[in-house]
Amino acid sequence: FRSAVLSRCFLMIARDDLLSRELFCIEVKSFKVCLHVLMSSDVLQDGRKPANPAFWWVSDEGEEVKWSFEELGSLSRKAANVLCEACALQRGDRAMAVLPRVPEWWLLNVACMRAGIVFIPGTSQLTAKDISYRLQASKAKCIITSDTLAPALESVLPGSQFLRSKLIVGRGSRAGWLNLKELLAVASADHECVKTRSHEPMVVYFTSGTTGFPKMVVQSHSSYGIGFATTGRYWMNLTPSDIMWNTSDTGWAKSAWGSVFAPWVCGSCVFVHNMPQFKPEVIAETLSRYPITTFCTAPTAFCMLVQHDVSSYKFLSLKHCVTGGEALNPEVFAKWKIQTGLDIHEGYGQTETVAICANMKGMKIKPGSLGKAVPPYDVQIVDDHGAVVPAGEEGTIAVRVQPTRPFCLFSQYLDNPEQTAASMRGDFYVTGDRGVMDEEGYVWFVGRADDIINSAGYRIGPFEVESALLQHPAVSEVAVVSSPDPVRGEVVKAFIVLAPAFVSHDPEKLTHELQQHVKKVTAPYKYPRKVEFVQGLPKTATGKIQRKVLRSKEWASI
Template sequence: MKIFLTNKSFVAHFTPTLSSRFFSKHRRFYAPQNFSKFEEIKPFKPVVPEYFNFASDILDKWTENEKAGSRSSNPALWWMDGNGNEIKWGFEELGFHSRKVANLLSDGCNLAPGDRVIVILPRLPEWWLFNVACLRAGLVLIPGTTQLTAKDILHRLQTSEAKCIITTDELAADIDSISTQCPSLKSKVIVSRHKRDGWLDYNSLFQAADDKHTCVKTKSTDPMTIYYTSGTTGFPKMTEHSHCSYGLGLTVNGKYWLDLIPSDVFWNTSDTGWAKSAWSSVFAPWIQGSCVFVHSMPRFDPKTVLQTLSTFPITAFCSAPTAYRMLVLQDLSGYKLKNLKHCVSAGEPINPQVMEQWKQQTGLDIYEGYGQTETVLICGTFKGMKIKPGSMGKASPAFDVQIIDENGHIMPQGKEGDIAIRVSPDRPFCLFTQYTGDPEKTASTGRGQFYLTGDRGIQDEDGYFWFVGRSDDVILSSGYRIGPFEIESALIEHPAVAESAVVSSPDPIRGEVVKAFVVLAPGYEKQDPVTLTTELQEYVKEVTAPYKYPRKVEFVEHLPKTVSGKIRRNELRKKEWEKV
């Protein structure tokens, strides 16, 4: 496997980020190298230590380097709210505050190592403190988005048997309405300026908490976090990660894909309830000693994002394809992104047209990454690699990625199959542990020697992977297999289309046909829909195989999306098939 990178990841002054015991075993992997040209990178397979805790083995080591003056003066966390309020914490201050919060959880909430804690907070500095504090106290963190309903929270409390929940005023009443149905719930903590009956007040507990705390000695294999993944059918699943899977495994994200060093200021716009926030707002940048930049904006606003990128010294930026689509619709000529050097995208495939528009207007490429809540980076276009628009790049150093058939056999290059990760004879340590409480679902992800991602793809002759669609998104029409992404990419190249989602729709002759839901770009709303439908159909026939064109088109004001910005095609497909 060859993955090509620029010098930046290695030439920067080296500062060890792991405990000396772990580092001494893997010095060849972390040591600086001065490459004069692109070099092959070996697979990322360090020997995992028996004990590991991200707070003590990574963050506290950066604190030591900070005190010794061997790290830049960059903050560890730089938070702002757009109203002139800012917080800048170095690793030492982050450690001080997180130790107080760890004591708050252990003593104030009477929690013990292994207990589960649900944290539903917006982009407040406290969200990062609770993340680190749970690591220090050996608690299992369960993040959730602030868009959860009372029913959603009830499901999470009952299935996880969490003993504590932490949130703000916005969700407190919803939680009060269902908390009596959750016998495991022992404490509720509110992060607010106002106290609330039946809730522990965060501010009071924080002021009273001791700043001396000894980090719990956790095994690498101990549970660290649980993320609920929505999937396309059924109730959300509890995806469990160990201390090493994210705490060490996300090195491949920070060092290789994000290309971060301590002097970088990195902004990831993910919602705090999405695993991508753990990837890129906690573990990956802090493994590299970089600054995590945060804007508290409650919802994505393209003008705010562009103004922020122009004003602050942000060097690396990560956002979902939906966000980039919104950004390129703006007039970017009025914004000077003078500090921005590296842009990445993840969450779903990004359209080549959007990549081209961003490049034309900013001079910057977008490097795509592909992964799941269950994994770290699976594939990526790494800095220095040739970008093939529409491809999600090559296999990550962490995994042996293959395209396999229904019998678990590796498919020839150029043939479509299931995207899979080899787990036998050795299961990668940076893969999720299990779907908690659901051994049947956990077992269903295996096929022979491989873990199934649930996605379909193709590997080309150069080793690049191409996303076709979710296994249950693929459309079978008149014997043809059609992936929705290719049609969506074709549609978005048309100036009338702002966004699109493609799903199967029932048809009495062909069984199912391609249907496109289209959000029109400004200025096209008043055009005749029949004429515009024909125009879009003919356009798709010109830019892709004619049999793939959408035989049905419906114009909508917006598309249903998850909190992370992914289009919920399953919701659209379900409505189509319920009409039968």
């Protein structure tokens, strides 16, 4: 390989016999190499056929879709041809996919990698306004969505000046939209994988900001997929005989972590339940019915599962559980252990990174900690000047980027050099999370250093919620902060100064009206679960609202 780092990653994988005999037929320095090898042959090095498919999808109605790596390879080549020919996309063009957990989402992931098209995932909870902003900011030339979501999007698409094609996933047809199923039926399975360069963008994620609309995080071809080799094998404990179920929504980076890159770089099966709504009983029944060996879900979901009490279920195949996205309560860890006999291996990372801390397989688990730094990351706790603080002292969780930048760290915030520069402090990339490192190197999460709200794993920027509320005539001023919650960890709370005409309105009815308003204007998960009407908001001498004062008041009793 041209890159010694990538070479070591692949050799590590090869030593575990995770890939086929064609491992060293390398055509491009990226995660595509692993997929290309796996898809070219479903035969392992010793000649045995793997027991599991590459992909296994089920629905509430009992439908199932199974693809071997070879079938995934063939279908992804057809999908790449659809994108390049029918949608007229070229290398470097951006395609936004707003899809629920349908098989085509995984197919399009791989197809975009093959064709050098930049994939932009978006949760299906996004409203038309959210999508309009994302289309304009990303300059996406193609929008891909389901037949059920397409009608809601059409009102904003005419104003998207960069959009060139619209692709629909589903059985129905719609005027002005191309149909993926119909095009796949006639597409050629011959496609030559584009040899992208290491610095070229592969995927762009939108992540919430504190003072503006979501930022665009760019992950490149050489780094992102291969960055999950270590965490897939040693945090998620994956091998070719494993079946991995990660419940994350397709719009979040966690879906790439546990539903695409880590399992497939390890030759494991990706299991998916369409799960339109989270229900603990559905999770428990699925773990009982299917031979899932590795399970990943958010701490809030584990909390709901132990409240449901899964001790009466028999998870006969389950042997390894992981979580991330928010802090795991030690009490939930203990109850899950009692009810299932299994530990939960917590990990930590961001959209900008892969997993940078984790309770790896074989490590002593300290319930409540994020674990230790994951290679190749040098994780430290730093002060406001970028200096490493002593063990036991609180600071910002940071990753060393000097003298050598980790190859699996994001490349930039797209079209936002100021935010890119602001994420660096001295020799470190700073996460914005506060933490403490103990004498043994375990990292403990303390809280956010900024105003981002992490509710049940959903990162919510206060600016977006405040902007939505200010569109309602009842709202004169508003400040949005996090508020403690026993199930979700924290929730969105809005402090609202009412316009004079609405001061005498019934508070309960007005709260409900404002909550419904936010659900319509922006993604429903962002609505304020708590609302407090106030006479005024704390401000600086220059008139800036001090969210920190309100947040401290909310958390003072914890």
